[in-house]
Amino acid sequence: MSIDSSQTARPGEWVDSDGLSPDDASALFRMQIPTDRYTSPDFVSRERAAIWMRVWQIVGRVDELEKTGDFKEYRIFDQSFVMMRGNDGVIRGFVNACRHRGNPLFSGHGHAKQRIVCQYHLWSYDQQGKLRGCSKPEIDKDDYGLLEVPVDTFAGFVFLNPDPDAAPLRDFLGEDVIRILEPYHLDQMTTVLNVREALDCNWKVVMDAFEEGYHVSGIHPQLLRVLVIDPSKVKYRFLDRHSIAVAPFEVAHVEGMGPEKQVEGIMELPETFPGVVRVLPRFTELVDEHRGADGTLQFPEGVTGRTLLQQATRDTLSRDGLDVDGLTDAQMSDNHGWVLFPNFFMTIRAGEATVIMSTPHPDGDPNRCIWHITSFMWLPEEHRGAFAADLIDVQEPGSFKYFEALQQDYEQMPRQQTGLRNARLDHMALVNEEVVIAHYHSVIDRYLGAL
The missing domain is CATH 3.90.380.10 (Naphthalene 1,2-dioxygenase Alpha Subunit; Chain A, domain 1)
Structure with missing residues (x-):
């Protein structure tokens, strides 16, 4: 609705x-x-x-971990962590170290199969970080899964906090954010x-x-x-x-400018702001609605080049399928x-x-x-x-x-x-x-x- x-x-x-x-x-x-x-x-x-x-820090985008087994390493100072999407669809974070002798398990960005195997002594873990492969009976597998760190997502970003006792991401961001x-x-x-x-x-x-x-x-x-x-x-x-x-977001020196000068200024914006390009066809249509039969451009009270750019942006994005109903006109520009x-x-x-x-x-x-x-x-x-x-x-x-x-x-x-x-x-x-x-x-x- x-x-x-x-x-x-x-x-x-x-x-x-x-x-x-x-x-x-x-x-x-x-x-x-x-x-x-x-x-x-x-x-x-x-x-x-x-x-x-x-603190919570952004470590990637959700679409970088699109498939089961996709992983991405994150380093801060000499600390290494990994985010991975498990076969249950959940993105988790772990300390990037085998629980046996500390060997790193991941490097960079890639895809892991069902088992994550440490190449040092062949201990292996599943995509939820649980220890699955260790033939030594003195090791309790339930006690030696990968060390988990808090991970959460918002706005398409993946956040990680090295502190295992961190408050939830939502509390860190705050409801207004x-x-x-x-x-x-x-x-x-x-x-x-x-x-x-x-x-x-x-x-x-x-x-x-x-x-x-x-x-x-x-x-x-x-x-x-x-x-x-x-x-x-x-x-x-x-x-x-x-x-x-x-x-x-206004054209420089707009006060005192006539409509034609305002339009000229907006048509120059793509040189600095390339994203404006896609709304210019609709902007031109809206401008032309205010041209007289002789081509003279006149804006009625309350209409400026800025307001027409905002309307053109709203119309273009809505036409292409983005829901912008929750944004103000000013947020269009x-x-x-x-x-x-x-x-x-x-x-x-x-x-x-x-x-x-x-x-x-x-x-x-x-x-x-x-x-x-x-x-x-x-x-x-x-x-x-x-x-x-x-x-x-x-x-x-x-x-x-x-x-x-x-x-x-x-x-x-x-x-x-x-x-x-x-x-x-x-x-x-x-x-x-x-x-x-x-x-x-x-x-x-x-x-x-x-x-």
Whole structure:
């Protein structure tokens, strides 16, 4: 049954009801961030114990474990875990070590048959992790199954927590996160970009870089031609550990523009936002409905290029089979910037999302990390296979060229890490537009304080 969009409140309406301005939000948090947390080996050790060994973290997509026996290894520091779909359909997580002498059982991503066999002494386990093959009578098989770790799924992502006593994933995310994200149907989206690479910067430098738009003028000047960067229109919401930020998706300098200029600006958006391409045919149809016999374009009150883009997006996605009834008109166009603690940043709007994750480098060097970029699109089923992307694991720094704005961030972050090493620079001074960074580091402080 469809939802009456004129009568039913949608979760995305928080922007108008609960959104905080930059000035109001910045009063809630410390706006000076110590720099030693980016460069100190001791801080790495504290984070490992207080955060990485205790929190839920995204380790893959459900569709990577589609068939019985599919598995994927996940490593954080020197710890190795594996997620595997059993023959009962359940995805489970295990410590990646044989219970006999600790030999690793899995590597990378692949498919296991009915029995998982340790090649050292041939102990074998079933897909539920139970010890099945061991000929020594002194070993009680019921006591020596694989060590299980909590695994759960949400929005098409697989989450793992190294802490066997972790609270449920739903409690960690919170009901608001679940309620606001569910209408996007992320679980139905296809991975269309999937790149992982080591970077010469701390993992938090990556997170910080994508938690504010203040840097757009300096690093991404090309975006100023097509987007408005107006702090007075930005809204924030803080959901305990997590946060959302949203700024209206508008053509630059739209105030005072006539209809033709607004349309021209929107037609330029695909150069920066390729996902807009698929809605332009419907957008053009809607625009033409407002042209007179002589071709003159006039918008009635309440109609703008932005509102027509929103309608075109809703019409196109609905026609192709995506249920967007639970999303607001603004969510048709506006990217919501999500931070899910500890290392997940996502921009999402109807039909598409880009996710950036960063983790500490396995060698523990605070000046290095691994970043992982994935983009998702909702596509009709018949097109999903053609656009699905496999993981690209970049081995040669600089050999993979990201799209323009991401490439600019890629080049900037190691530069910042170089500056953060200067001993006399003892803190960063945040401005109000960087309040998401301040909130994020307040959560880090909370976890470290609870150790």
